[in-house]
Amino acid sequence: MADGRSSSAHSGENLLFLTDEQLRQGIEAMFFAYRGFTADPDRILSDMAYGRAHHRAVHFINRAPGTTVNNLLNILGVTKQSLNRVLRTLIEDGLVESKVGTEDKRERHLFLTEEGRALEQKLSDAQRARMRMAFRDAGPEAVAGFRMVLEAMMDREMRKAYTRLKDGI
């Protein structure tokens, strides 16, 4: 982009983008960008008694209403004890509703209450606003590349979870 290297899709080109220096810049870009990525929701959350973990839980419950605790556990990649602490406060505060499964009564299906949806909206509005600006500034081709690289960076399992959510399965 910024340099004069033509971007033909042929393999066997100079591969300058794979030098250690380029890779290190990619690493630092991830580091700094992730800080920006979480900054806005963090600011909102710090005013309440909630943290980033609550945001994640609320996000994925909103994304897949009725999901089970175990499913959420796999997506978030934390221990059940850690998730349970978060879910308990969210349920106590009336943001999340936990319904016993009809088929398998051991399972709990999680839903956002109206209040929960309000918080999710507030948080994701802030995060989407930043993402929208970044996407707009970079343009559609850059966005496609952004997503390709991120997808390739995920662990196998996470890529599956991501694809499942993306395709609404």
Place this chain on the structure above:
Amino acid sequence: MADGRSSSAHSGENLLFLTDEQLRQGIEAMFFAYRGFTADPDRILSDMAYGRAHHRAVHFINRAPGTTVNNLLNILGVTKQSLNRVLRTLIEDGLVESKVGTEDKRERHLFLTEEGRALEQKLSDAQRARMRMAFRDAGPEAVAGFRMVLEAMMDREMRKAYTRLKDGI
């Protein structure tokens, strides 16, 4: 990518990449990818008495040898107490050297020892390996887009710090 939308660089196109659904997918991609991004170094660090904070410190000291504590503080965006805890253990363990400044004797300039460079190498090798695979799988155009979007996502200050490091100033 997956859809049939052509990626002309003209503005005034459909802007499908800015829909809330697309933005949400971008958000989730960041979340899952960051997990992969930190997974390999985390595994190495968990065997030692170190954590992600030590990795960050070692990374940026390696990147800008002789940097001051204050400068590192700004890059990492933590409190001096938090950074100090990390630096103290690294210095005690002989991975980092702290030299009193020659011009301004209040400042401490930080350097990696040979042992420190060895750890940095080990950690960044792992992280670069993943980044290299992701870059290779996605291709040079995607990598350019990846970096453009990340850069646009950073906070002002962080973008400055990133650029400064990138350009070796």
Place this chain on the structure above:
DNA sequence: AGCATATGTCAGTGTTGTTGACATTCCAAG
């Protein structure tokens, strides 16, 4: 001399993660 800067340190606190142990509930196989 006095104020600001750079750094270090002590004490307390909060969020988020971990492990380990144990109870409850329920499905399913024998």
Place this chain on the structure above:
DNA sequence: CTTGGAATGTCAACAACACTGACATATGCT
């Protein structure tokens, strides 16, 4: 029907990493 295992919840202890607030020391600048 009993038993084993799966899904969930809960308690306790602990560690990493961040925070605030207060204070100390050395140095630099005016």
